[in-house]
Amino acid sequence: MSPTLRLLSALLLPCSVHLARAATADGFVPPSRSPLVQTSNYTSFSNNTLNDKRVVKGKVFNRIIQVWLENTDFETATSTPTFESLMEQGILFTNYNSVTHPSEPNCQFFPPPDLSPVEDNIWSDVAAIGGDFFGMADDNMYHIPSNISTVVDLLEDKDVSWATYQENMATDGSYAFFFAAPNYASPESPPYPYYMRKHNGLVVFDAISQDSSRAKRIRTFNDFANDVVNGTLPQWIFVTPNMVNDAHDTTIDFAASFLEYWLLPLLTDPRVNGEDTLILLTFDENHTSTEQNRIFALALGTAVPLNLRGTTDDTLYTHYSSISTVEANWNLKSLGRQDTNPIVSNVFSFVAEKTGYKNVHVPASQVPQFNLTAVTPGALTSALFVPFAAPNLKARGAGSGGVLTRPGLDEKLTPEKLPPAGEHDRAEQDHAVADEPRDDEREEYHPLCGCAVCVSKRVRICSRAVLHAQHSKSDKMLSFLTELYRKNCIIRVSPEIYIFG
Ligand SMILES: *[C@@H]1O[C@H](CO)[C@@H](O)[C@H](O)[C@H]1NC(C)=O
Ligand SMILES: *[C@@H]1O[C@H](CO)[C@@H](O)[C@H](O)[C@H]1NC(C)=O
Ligand SMILES: *[C@@H]1O[C@H](CO)[C@@H](O)[C@H](O)[C@H]1NC(C)=O
Ligand SMILES: *[C@@H]1O[C@H](CO)[C@@H](O)[C@H](O)[C@H]1NC(C)=O
Ligand SMILES: *[C@@H]1O[C@H](CO)[C@@H](O)[C@H](O)[C@H]1NC(C)=O
Ligand SMILES: *[C@@H]1O[C@H](CO)[C@@H](O)[C@H](O)[C@H]1NC(C)=O
Numbered sequence: 001m002s003p004t005l006r007l008l009s010a011l012l013l014p015c016s017v018h019l020a021r022a023a024t025a026d027g028f029v030p031p032s033r034s035p036l037v038q039t040s041n042y043t044s045f046s047n048n049t050l051n052d053k054r055v056v057k058g059k060v061f062n063r064i065i066q067v068w069l070e071n072t073d074f075e076t077a078t079s080t081p082t083f084e085s086l087m088e089q090g091i092l093f094t095n096y097n098s099v100t101h102p103s104e105p106n107c108q109f110f111p112p113p114d115l116s117p118v119e120d121n122i123w124s125d126v127a128a129i130g131g132d133f134f135g136m137a138d139d140n141m142y143h144i145p146s147n148i149s150t151v152v153d154l155l156e157d158k159d160v161s162w163a164t165y166q167e168n169m170a171t172d173g174s175y176a177f178f179f180a181a182p183n184y185a186s187p188e189s190p191p192y193p194y195y196m197r198k199h200n201g202l203v204v205f206d207a208i209s210q211d212s213s214r215a216k217r218i219r220t221f222n223d224f225a226n227d228v229v230n231g232t233l234p235q236w237i238f239v240t241p242n243m244v245n246d247a248h249d250t251t252i253d254f255a256a257s258f259l260e261y262w263l264l265p266l267l268t269d270p271r272v273n274g275e276d277t278l279i280l281l282t283f284d285e286n287h288t289s290t291e292q293n294r295i296f297a298l299a300l301g302t303a304v305p306l307n308l309r310g311t312t313d314d315t316l317y318t319h320y321s322s323i324s325t326v327e328a329n330w331n332l333k334s335l336g337r338q339d340t341n342p343i344v345s346n347v348f349s350f351v352a353e354k355t356g357y358k359n360v361h362v363p364a365s366q367v368p369q370f371n372l373t374a375v376t377p378g379a380l381t382s383a384l385f386v387p388f389a390a391p392n393l394k395a396r397g398a399g400s401g402g403v404l405t406r407p408g409l410d411e412k413l414t415p416e417k418l419p420p421a422g423e424h425d426r427a428e429q430d431h432a433v434a435d436e437p438r439d440d441e442r443e444e445y446h447p448l449c450g451c452a453v454c455v456s457k458r459v460r461i462c463s464r465a466v467l468h469a470q471h472s473k474s475d476k477m478l479s480f481l482t483e484l485y486r487k488n489c490i491i492r493v494s495p496e497i498y499i500f501g
Pocket of ligand 4: 369
């Protein structure tokens, strides 16, 4: 064991959770009095309101709200009481899969004996927005060029309004890698990194984050309260709870308490779950990468037919199904990527039936493996790099009207025209996968931060930014910290607090 390794082992253990003022046995504390009351626990109050009063009628639903939790096995969710009682109100999809699994956590520097491996990724989030994860196999600060279309282009093409609500994001349209906010559960503790860019799939696409009218639709939970109260909640909504409420840094029971606080009251609020609303409660991926990647996914809301509530549906679905279902519902164009690959993009059955879309039955022998990582070539993997290719322009989606493309797309650059993975210029790869530092990111960190910036290869952290690695599910963060330690970026480390300088 090297001295560095020994030092880290000594410093990093034991890790424990300290949540003072716990409101529930699992430690959950509500950030506000109600999901519809703005709170100073969320950094920025809402400044503006959307103007989305027009409703574009869908064939089955007029609004879809996706709520994504993190890294939990199907059986874990289905045996948790809050989820069990929600299952009585909706359709449980028993064969809903994530799209890929991350690589093994990078623990070779210091295998922390009391920490179980945890996987994490942004590619599920990206896949559910762009219809592909472009080979991604880690959660660096990627961005995807503006010639790549997303579900947002499809929605806007038919005037369907949209927004994402990201809990504890500092400001609308934030481009920051993470945001550490005052710890509202334990005010005497240092700020907690509640917001992570890796759970905000929309911001990764330049076509969204670099367009100011679209960026303002990347919104905070205070904006959510504002938009509901103002009656301007959009029609397509993606909700990301913070790193403790989504079970990422905590447990399924903690996330269940969050749902009791946040989702349950909204289910009975007609401003949210009004006429013909579909709420998809799901997870980015399951926890155990050596098995397939089935996740809990539950269709809730007024759009779920009464006779189907409390039932299950074993059709093969993936995160791409959330795009194809939206295409079928509003008769949208398609992305011509995995959203049009019939094997992985079945439309939710109750929507398929009413829209006339024919789902495919995929025999067990032909079900793709959803637990593989770093085997898919793409522009966001250096090992198997190929440039961003055009989609399949001849693909047929679940709506109608062809494949929607964006300016700057070389339509002739189809996957077949690209040289095989690996035979590309190294400079081109680095350009594609690494993001350039941006000045405006510095402003987004907590006031505790100074102005110096500590630069690892691709990640910038504000000087004196304070992070916790105080829970057993944070070893991905620990390996990241180790990397920074090796580069002499960490100036002080205690068992629970890491300070960069
Ligand atoms: C912030 O959260 C804490 C913990 O639940 C709560 O006690 C406090 O009232 C909240 N502040 C506001 C302004 O809602
Ligand atoms: C509202 O505007 C102020 C001033 O520009 C900004 O500091 C704050 O973060 C904004 N709120 C949101 C939710 O973006
Ligand atoms: C609508 O939003 C604006 C801007 O945040 C706010 O000032 C106003 O009070 C809201 N209106 C209602 C009816 O809540
Ligand atoms: C993926 O899941 C299958 C089926 O459970 C399993 O046989 C296989 O070993 C897993 N692959 C990996 C790389 O874990
Ligand atoms: C992950 O999903 C697969 C189903 O595809 C399931 O068999 C497996 O049990 C899940 N992992 C765990 C540990 O439950
Ligand atoms: C999309 O844009 C990127 C960045 O400009 C470029 O490298 C790539 O070749 C383009 N892809 C297509 C298919 O036009």
